[in-house]
Each structure stands twice: as C-alpha cells, then as structure tokens.
Amino acid sequence: MKRIILSLAFIFIGQIFLYASDIQKCKQQIIDWHLSSIFSDEGLTDEIIALTDSGSYIDLSVKELFLNIRLPEQMIYHWVETQTENGYWRDIDYRDKNPSGWAPSFHVMRLFHLAKAYQSQQMSTYHSDKVLAAYIRGLRFWVSFTLTCPNWWYTEIGVNKMLGPALLLMENLLPEDLKIQGVEQLNRSKIGMSGQNRVWLAGNVVYRALLQNDEILLKEARDVILSEIYITTKEGLQPDYSYHQHGPQLQFGNYGLAYALSMTYWTRAFRNTQFSFPDEKIRIVGNYILNGLNKVVWGGYMDYSACGRQFFKNAQRGKALALAQSLADMSVVTDTVSAQVYKIAYRNILIPPSSVARVEGTMAFYRSDMLVSKVGDAYFSVRLASPWSIATEAGNGENLKGYYMGEGVTSYMRNGSEYENIFPFWNWRRLPGITVPDDTIPLPLLTWDGYRNDSTFAGVLSSGTAGVAAMILGRDGVSGNKGYFILGNRMFCLGNSLQTQAGQSLITTINSTYLEGGMRWRTGNNKMDRVDDDFSAYIRKPVILEHNGWRYYITENQTLNVAIAPSQGSWHEIARFYADKVKQDTLFTVTLNNDSGKYEYMVMPANDNNQEIDYSQVKITNTPLVQLVEDIKDGTVCGVCYRPGLFPLKKSLLKVRYISLSGQALFILQKEKDGGLKISLSDPTRRQKSISIGFSGRYKNGLYDKRKNITFFEVEFPQGDKAGKEVSVFIKR
Template structure:
C-alpha cells in the first residue's frame, strides 16, 4: 500500500512539474507572440505618431528594422510579396550575392518571412490564415534553409538573422514541418552564449527563443539569467555610473548599442512578466536610472542629440532613435509601476507635448563619457569630447565614413529639435559646430574600430545643476587648444586659447553648421540686414541671427557666415545607401579663421538659443567679464549671478574680484558663487586622478578630499566665509 501511494505521489509530482514547465513555456510564448504582433493598445498612440513618417526602405540599423516592423501590414504589402515570390522561394528584387557588411541585402529575405508570418496571424492584414500566405512561408523558408547564406559580417549570422527568423518560427510554429523546424533550429544554433554588453544580450535572446522552440525551460531560464547578468552598473561595458552606456571599450554608445540594449531589456521585461522568471524591482530600477536619468537628457522634442548617435548617421536617425527610446519607456512603464511616472514624463516631453517647455531642465555632465548636456525650458545644448580615458568615435562596416572629428568638442544647440536633421551628406565634416580643425581639400581620414583619443586627460565639467564650465585640453593631429564652454540659463559662451598647429593648413573653429531655420541676418548700424554671405574681418564684435538663434563673436577675428544650398550623397557618409541617393539642404554656417600655422590664437563667442532678433540685438556682453582666456587659465565673472567659472590648466592663482583671490596646488575646474560674505566653492578634477586639493581663498587655507570610485568624476563643494 505504502509503495503504491509513493508511486502515485511521485507521479503527481512529475505531472505537476510537467504542467508547470509547460505552462511557463506557454505563457512566455504567448507574451512573445503578443509583443511581435504589437497587440498592446497603449502603444498604438505612439505607433500612430511613428507611422506619420514615411516608412524607410533602406534599413541597416536593427532598431530601425524593429521600428519598421511596427508599421501596419496592409493587404497590398502582402499581395506584393506574394506576387514577387518566385517558384524557387526567392524574391526577384533581392540581391542574394550582396556582401555589404552593413545593409546586407539577403537579410531582406528573412525580414519578409517575418512579415508573412505576422500577416498569417493578424486578422487586420486581410490574409489571416491564408493558404496562399502559408504556402509562401513554407517556400521562402525552405529556400533560406537550403541556401545557407552567410554574411561577411558575423553579426548577421549570429545575431541579426537568428533574431528575425526566431520570431517568424514562433509565430508559425504549429505549421512547421519536422524538416523545416530542424533546418531552422540549425540556423538558430549559430547564436551561442558569449561576448559582452548588448552583443551578449542579443545572443542570449536568440538562445532563449531557440529554447522556446525546443520547449526547454532550463535553456530558457539559463538564457534569461544571462540577459539579466547585464543589468548592472560598473566600470566595464554597459551601464555606467554616470547613466551613460558604453560598448567597444570606453566609448559612449547611447544611440547604437545602448538603444538596442534598452529596447531588448524592455522587450524581455514584458515577455517575462507574469512568470517566475520576471525581472525584480532592483533590476527594473537600474533600467529606469539609465533611461530616465540618462536617455531622457539626450532627447529633445522627439529627436536624439547628434552627439549620441555614435557611428550611425542614417537617414532619419535622430527621429528613429528617439522613437526607439520612446517605445522602450512605454513598455517598461507597464511592467515597472514604481517608476511608471518617470517613463510617462519622457514620453510626454518628446511625443505628446512637443514644442512646449520641457519638464526636465538642468546642466549635467556624463563624466565617464566626456559629454555635457544643458537643458533649459526652451532649448538644449550638448558638447562631446574625448580624452585619454574615453574613445571619441569609431567607424566600421562602412558606417561613419566622415566622422573623424566627432568628439573634438562638437557643440549642438536645439530649439525645435530638427536643426541638424538629415544634414549629414551636406555637412562640411571638418567644420562640425564647436570643433577646431584643419581647412583643407585633403580627404578625411577614415576611423577604424579602434576609434581615437584626445591625448590629454584634462577633460571635464563643474556645475551647480544650472551653471557650469566644461573644459578640454585638446591635443590631436598637430593641433593644440584650450577649449572651454560656459553654460548659463540664457546662453553658451565658448572660449578658445593657445590654438596652435604645424601642418601648413588653415585652422578654423566652427561656430555653427545647421539646417536653415530662417534667413541669415547681420547686425549693422543697429539694424538687422539680411545676407547670404559675410566675410567678416577683425573688429571689436559681430552679431548674427538666423531662425531662433543668435551668435555674438567677440574680439578681433576673421571668419565667414554663409547661407547656401548644398547637395550631398548619403553613400559618402554611410556606405549601405545607394550611390545615387542624394540629399539637398539649405545650410547656415559660421566659422572663425585662425590662419595658417597659428601659434597662439584665441576665440570668444556666444550662442544664444531661443532668442528673438531684439533679444540678440540688446544682449549686454558687459554683464559677462572674461577674466582670462590664456593657455593657463580660462575664467569668467558673471556679474548678475555673482559667480565665477574657472578652468585652470596650471595650479590656480587668480584675482577673481576685489573680494576673492583664489589659489590652488593643483589644476582643476572651479565654480565660485558669492552670496554676501559667503562663498560656495565647487571643485571638479577633470583628470580624475587627484585625491586631495589644497585651496587658498584670500590667504585662508582649505583641504578638499575628492570623490573616489564610482563618483571620481563628480564635484565637491566647500562653504567659505570671506
């Protein structure tokens, strides 16, 4: 009797275990199918905003591939695919011999299989459970399995193809023949656990889908754990302590791998929701920190900052990457109720309340990525740099063919958000806004996967959340310069000193190069004159206005302001585009000419975003006292704010005002705010190497013990009585 009861009990355990495993697998599969078919009602408003833009046909970026999958599948789309499918299962318009590393044409075949499987499952497609679609899926799937096409780019073989094919297999699983399933799983097995960062997440995701197809909960769980292992903050690739994202070394990758990371994680968070392997709150909090304290800062009115695009200067890149972040935020808001309001605010700012004052303001420095962002209610500005710690930019797979100067102090200012939209083929890439570089007809050098560094470690920022100074000691390609940016509520003041070069070429500093937002005007005799070209010569001051921005160039300078029509080829920037794909833009450019082989040239200019002509005309530069703009110290006194901002490239020794004399035993960045007889001194170490700094204020001595570890690039404040 006891033996019989034991057998019955064990049988029940096995039965319960079997059904538990089967139920978990089924729940995850159903969640996966729901996500693939975009059956989430909350997403439909954002989808409606996305599809207001024409669908992109030439696509390489995986994030854009997934965005295009959100466009509604129409009966004409499906009819076209059925009509063009050939008897052997191929499509006549796909170049199966193409070997481009980026924009690999054969992948279109697998993307079309996914479209057909979605159409087969969606009643709205007009082809729900259609026998013609079913036959086309079998035929095209057989063709792909038999041909065993391989890309020269490993990513397509191990990540891109298995990822797309996996979704199609899940949707069509009940109709797969044993031979089809076996052949398709062979392709899925190209993805194995390994690598780092988002590549690791992609690979694990492909293994997970294979586990679903094999009904192997242990494999699914292992893959889930591998994915979750990348939800962490640290010094390695991935999420950084400053809320930026790195991949391919110490390199900011917000718009490339980082965007894919948050898209993947939001997808898996929803897919595992309601199961025993769902993300816990601590993991959700880390993702919220990255998106709401990182990504939200580099979005403006539904556009991603150019400084965040990485190597991916695709057509519509700023819009598409912003939408990708928006969908990630929306998906996580449904799973993470604790942080839902933060996600909703991101969506409102960028997609629902576009053009209205932003709810996120403040000055923030991504100290692990050498990037500063200033956000005001009506405008945003960003500066991207590099150092001996941080890689400036990379190129590979035919991407970013002209981005040689991307992190040399590139400075973008936004009011509407579209100031630089699709300008890339029409850019003079030697005059990116904010950079100091050579003017020559010599073709730009092409970067490699290794990217590049600025040779100096003096790159950083100090701020109080609203005002601050960013500085870069610049050494690259024979050009040296001390470059500083003073950020306030109303303007950006840009300073340059000790500019020298030894190439025999003219050296320029670019102030602006953006899409025309309005006519170009110069202030002459206290009135605005419309112009298309001004070659200004040394004078005390020159003021320009275009659209909703003003520019004031101080001290004797030589330079040019121009509004002109330009035409460029997309293929010159991103090789995946056809050579006959042309872009036309009217472009406003301003730059300073330092001449050939400058020995110690300087510049001083203001950018005034979100201003009227009258505001630019009456802007009083006398309220800003430039105390020093030399190779040793760049310093300003803001009289209205009783504030000094100082970049000291040598141990400081400077009389800031009649009440304040500053000395230090180290280099550094200082923000000094005076309030009567009290001072608040905020200090940051741009070298990120110092442990202590000795200060002397009016001969009174103070010691600062600087932040270490995960906060080593942040600032420290000291209260002082005069």
C-alpha cells in the same frame, strides 16, 4: 512513507505544470509584444516605412522600427501576389554576399510580417488563407537551404532574431516537420561572444527553447541575458549611465541603444513568471534609459554626437524613435508611479518640443567626457576626447569623415531636426565647436582604434543647473585651451593660447546647420538687418547674429566669417554602402579666425520678442591661466583653472572678491538658499589626489589666513574609477 512519496509526486507534477504554464506565458507575452505597436497607434507607420527605407536600414536598432509597425495591407498583399510557387521572391538576390544589408535577410523579414499580418486583428489580413499559404511557402523555401552571409552577424544573430518571433507567432499552425526545420535554423545561434552580441545570441536561444518547451535551456539563456545587466568600468553600462563599447568609447546611439532595446524587450517577455528579472536589475536598466539615453534626445531626435560611428540617413530621428519603444516597454514592467515617468518620456519623443514642459538641467557624463544641458526650450551638448576616452571609431566603411568628432564638438537643438541628414553636406573641418587648421588637405581615415586627445587635461562638470567642459588640445601639433560654460539657456565658448607647431592658421566653428529662412545681424546699437549673402569682417564691436531660433553673440576684435551657400555631397562619402549620388542643400556656417590665438562667443535661444541681450550682466575672463564666466544677475561663477593661482572675481554677488586654487580644476560656485556657498569641482587631469581652494573672507570649517584674508578648504578628488567625477563642498560665513 506512501504519503511522503505521493506528496513529492504532486510537488514534482506541480512544478512541471508551473514550468509549462510559465513557458506558455512567455510565448504569449512575446506574441502580444509583436502584435502591438505604439508607432502605428500614433500614426507613424508611413514615416517609419520611409525612414527605414522599407526595412533595408543598416542599423539594427532603427531597422527594427520597421518590424514594430503594422504594415499597410497593400504591401502585405503585394508580397503574397509576387511570391513564386516555390516560395521565394524574384526581387531578392539570394546569391548576395554583401556583409552589410545582406539581401537574403529580407526574405525572413517578409515572413515575419506575413505572420504578424495574419495574427493582427486590426488588419484586414487577419486569418487570411492567402497570407497563411504565402507564409508556409516562404518558410519551406527558407529552411530548404542553408544560406550563409560572409558577415557572421547576419547568419547567427540578425536573421534568427526575426525568424524566432515569426515561428512563435505561427507555432500552432506549423506542420511538425516545418517547425522542426525552423528550429534547426535557430540552432545556428549559440550562446557565446561578449557584450551586446552575447545578449542577441542568448535571445535567439530563448526562441529555440520556447519552441522546444525546454525550460532548462530557457533558464540558461535567460540567465545569460540577465548577467549582462550590471554597472562596470570596463565595456558596458558605466557608473554615470553612459555606455562603452570597443574600449572607453561612448556608444549611446549604437551598442548602448541596442542594449536598452534588448533588455526592456526581455524584461517584458519574462515578466510575472519565474523567469522574471529581479527588481534591482530592472531599476538599473530603467535608470540607464532615463538618466543616460534619454538625456541625449531632444524633440524626437538623438544628438548626432551621441550616435557613435553611425552617421546614417535618418539616424537621429530613427534612434530617438527606437528609444521611445524602450521607454514604452519600461512603462509596462514598473510600478504605477514610475510608469507615468516613462510614459511622459516616450511621449516627449513623439510630440513637438514646443508642447513639452522641460526643466531637466545639466548632466555631466564624466566617464565619457560629454556635457549635456536641457533647460527650457533649448538643448546644448559638448563632446571631448582625452587619453581616457576615445572620441569615435571608423569601420565597416562607416564614419569616413569623423576625424574631428572629439575636438570639442557642440550641438544646439530647439526643434531637434537642426542637423538631421546634414552629414553629406558638411565640411567636416567645420563641425560646430571645433578648432582646427584652416586647410583643405583630405581628412585622414580613422580605424577601429579611433583616436584620443594626447593632452592630459579634459573633463566635464555639472552642478545640476550649470555646467563646464574643458580641454587642452593636443593632437596633430595643435595646442590651446578650450572651455565651454553653460548657465541656464546660454552657452559661453572661450579659447586661448591657440597655435600650431607648423604655424598654420586656425579656425573655430560656431555652428554649421541648414539655412532656414534668413539671417539677421547687428553691430553695436544698430538695428537688426537681414543678410542673405556671405561676408567676412574684422569686427571692432560686438556682433549679434540670429538664425533659425538661435542667437549668437560674438565679442569685439575678432574676424567673423558667415557663409550662406549651397553645399554638395554624397552619402557614399560618409558610409561606403550608400550609392555615390551627389545631392545639394544650403548651409549656414559661422566661423572665427583665430589669428590672435583666442576666441569668445555665446549661443542662446532667440526669443520671439527679439529681446536684446544684456551682455553687461556677464563678466568674462579668458587667459592662459584661467577662464571665468560670472553671472552677475544670480551670482553663479563657472571656471576652468589651467594653472594654480589667485584669481579676482569682477563683480560677484557672492561677496567673494577672489578665489585661489592650488591645482588644475573645473569649478562652479553658486549661492545656496540659506546664504551659504556651494562649490562643485572636478579634476580634469584625473591624477590629483586633492586641491586646496581659497575664498576671500572668513568662513566656517576652513583654515583662515588672517594676513591674506583667505579661508582655505582642502578638497579630496574622487580616485580610481571615479576619477573625473564631481565633488561638492558647502561653506558658510
């Protein structure tokens, strides 16, 4: 009996030591994370200081870049020298009540960087008595007051998210009374709320648990964070690896980026301890980062249409760099082979796109109505709105002009910076890809509810190498069919049946971006000429425009408008918290008048050798019944069927003379290596159970109608939460 009791005592004591050891390991891993910096190691410190406006950036994911660098020593010493004897700084307004960018939070940010500077061996401030004294004075000042922001987020999340690591970094140097007071400040964060707010709050509780060596509280908070790693069709991580918040609304660059940063941070903090996240959960996070977030980043910039409502200064660059941190974290917590994939991904964000080999293909985020293509040296994307997906939202004085962000917005990137900080200068009725009334009425202001397209036809489809996106407009009395077709490094944009109930003129924007160098153009077989001025003309022959590495092919019998002009604007018109200061830049904007009710154009990279486009290798059908793009060279056919029918193919290499569909669908028809055919389909109505598709000729495993010479196949569409997802069928003669 004594031996049993003694053995149990040893087990109990061993368990205590195990907990204590794991707690210390978690502390050290958090400290090591904050003392390291992939950005400073890559020489990006100055860029990040400028990009985040020395840490005053409004978006937390980008703001934290400022926390993830080693600041120049002169900045640290400046704070040491300008701090008062009572521990505060005169340039901080401690009475500020601004709900955005709360000024007192900068006091805690400085405490964090003082702690980091003191403990960083790479800096001359390492173990500096002056830096330590400034930190202690500043902390005593902070804990002596209970400052509260009108925005609960700063009080319960934002401030403690910096204070926790600032205390852990200096824990062994803190007087006991000061440590207790610091922990009391952290106690303002309680586990609660939902989604990413719940993760942030639980993370702050982790800091408190570590400082108190409380393994029970630590496990409770860790379990809350872990519980948010799952795939759902409600708010959160979606089955297609997009991310929703505030309803079925794509939030890659906002809440979705914060989610990724939190999960990879805590995965590193808890690794190789009993609190480690299970491999299955780590894989979910990794797949989301690689197959979701990373797909909307190109050349070190995030697609502007993936940034949610946050059309902020430096948003595209800042959000991409933040993702690089998350990718770097994943490279540490996964196996050797996978680690290399993550390292390549974050290096691709930090180096110019011209030096990166990319063969990724086309991705359809069917849960969020977004199509993305990354092929060769070009990036394309399309964003739609529908009854089942919210285009965007406005709130907190942000996104004041995003009324048309879901009307088929397109993005074209080669160097990545094509749209960076363009938002004040844009005419937001001329967003790339949209078709809207040609008027100057002030744009309505959206709310937190955002908006959806009233039409019940919208969807995206990808076969991996080709893609289709389409919608029927149904908002503010505007109607019509809009289709987008990606084949290799080309995007074809088609519209028809465009009209308004009020009889207004409609205009479609091909692109609107910064003027870089000059524009060249030609009609017919004429030579390319440089153009430096605006022009508008009805073109009877196809026109080719080239500007900043992009080539635009506009077919005949359309009214083409090219605007090359200065544009003035203020960031205050985009988000209220910016100063109302007017700035100016010069834009290049290409539009088409839609008086005929239709349009047709193609966008592709312009080759350095100015190789001509052989448009005869592509056949276009653009009618109210169907839109087809047939690539005669490789046989791929991309289509949108708006109404059931039998549709001829013009010159198909697939030896299919015509195709029939019994319902509405997006489809891609391609030839397989074994000579068979692959047909990829999706249901843009999300209401059809199945569709009958027929091909001219006789095929195996189908129902052959000898009289019509058509083989029919019945294809079942995914249902329920998978409605709108791609389904593929393989057929052989």
